[in-house]
Amino acid sequence: MKTLELMSQLGHERVCFWHDAETGMRAIIALHSTALGNALGGTRRWHYGDEHDALHDVLRLSEGMTYKAACAGLPMGGAKSVVLLPERGMEGTEAEARAMGRFVNTFNGQYIAAEDVGVNEQYIDWMNLETEHVQGGTGSGQGGDPSPHTALGVLRGMQACLRHIGVDQFAGLTVAIQGVGSVGAHLAKLLHEHGADLVVADINKDLVQELVESCGAKAANVDEILLHPCDILAPCALGGILDSDIIGRIQARIVCGAANNQLDKPSIDGKLLMDRGILYAPDFIVNAGGLIHLAGTYLEMSESELEGKINEIEETTSHILEISADRLIAGNKAATELALHRIRTGSVKERLHAG
Numbered sequence: 001m002k003t004l005e006l007m008s009q010l011g012h013e014r015v016c017f018w019h020d021a022e023t024g025m026r027a028i029i030a031l032h033s034t035a036l037g038n039a040l041g042g043t044r045r046w047h048y049g050d051e052h053d054a055l056h057d058v059l060r061l062s063e064g065m066t067y068k069a070a071c072a073g074l075p076m077g078g079a080k081s082v083v084l085l086p087e088r089g090m091e092g093t094e095a096e097a098r099a100m101g102r103f104v105n106t107f108n109g110q111y112i113a114a115e116d117v118g119v120n121e122q123y124i125d126w127m128n129l130e131t132e133h134v135q136g137g138t139g140s141g142q143g144g145d146p147s148p149h150t151a152l153g154v155l156r157g158m159q160a161c162l163r164h165i166g167v168d169q170f171a172g173l174t175v176a177i178q179g180v181g182s183v184g185a186h187l188a189k190l191l192h193e194h195g196a197d198l199v200v201a202d203i204n205k206d207l208v209q210e211l212v213e214s215c216g217a218k219a220a221n222v223d224e225i226l227l228h229p230c231d232i233l234a235p236c237a238l239g240g241i242l243d244s245d246i247i248g249r250i251q252a253r254i255v256c257g258a259a260n261n262q263l264d265k266p267s268i269d270g271k272l273l274m275d276r277g278i279l280y281a282p283d284f285i286v287n288a289g290g291l292i293h294l295a296g297t298y299l300e301m302s303e304s305e306l307e308g309k310i311n312e313i314e315e316t317t318s319h320i321l322e323i324s325a326d327r328l329i330a331g332n333k334a335a336t337e338l339a340l341h342r343i344r345t346g347s348v349k350e351r352l353h354a355g
């Protein structure tokens, strides 16, 4: 499908491509919506099969950011960017980050870049040399690494799921985590403190070993972690991992994790999970902690306001699960309806209610 057709189908306002002559860096920024305010969203550095894959990824991710901000009650829009790496696993350089910073600057603040896969605080600091429109760096008012806040939000989402099925503690429960990078590792530590038993898998064996030693986690194979028998499955690696085949074989009561766009085909897969009696906490509801922290810092919220807003993820998740159960619709559908309602009415302050 052609770019403009895709944009109009998903409702994007603006999609820009960039080639930096000096460094050869190629990137795309997708501004999905500014209906509720300027849009904050991460920059992902990734080696894509081709340009169309990159476009598809950035369009889906930026749409998700609009819904995430709206459901989190933030007066912010949704956007995302990708840097197309010529080879897998290339380290970010100052020259590349500064080139990306210049690209971000062309949006005059309508787009604010932050961390995503392949981008850390150092990279944001380098971008910040070229544009003030970044969050997540080490400078004053930048907010730093969002991952611990994302992990806390996911924990709150899990607590809502447990309450929904009448369970009030993590002790005695097994949580299987796919991907123990920045968010997954923080989540593992929080769950360990709450008494959960952990099963973890990552393509990076050192990260797994660290949690085996520090949290008594059991190591699992990356090919079997999604199918491991557990109470909660927490996808914390990349998106698109829950397709009809995997959903048919999951052995978890709850799916609740940080990865963006977990459902391969949202309009079908949310229902499939529901039909199998698996409680699914929509990713863009439970992984909003990092966005809340960075956007809240950008909006100059106080520490206690930020903490309260991240803790609200528990209440938001509970409401979405209740709407889903009452109306017999998938949780991701209920969450999307809520976001669209808020965008349509321009309201981000009202309490939750069905679409």
Ligand code: NAD
Pocket (backbone or CB within 6 Å): 115, 116, 117, 118, 146, 147, 148, 150, 178, 179, 180, 181, 182, 183, 184, 201, 202, 203, 204, 207, 222, 236, 237, 238, 239, 258, 259, 260, 287, 288, 290, 291
């Ligand atoms: P990260 O790159 O630090 O960690 C991802 C981990 O997943 C890596 O350790 C990687 O080796 C591992 N991985 C990749 N493919 C895997 C596979 N097939 N099986 C097992 N492990 C695999 O990224 P992160 O910041 O922790 O983010 C994780 C996910 O959460 C991403 O989807 C990201 O978009 C999403 N997310 C992150 C934040 C945040 O604050 N960092 C916020 C919202 C959503």
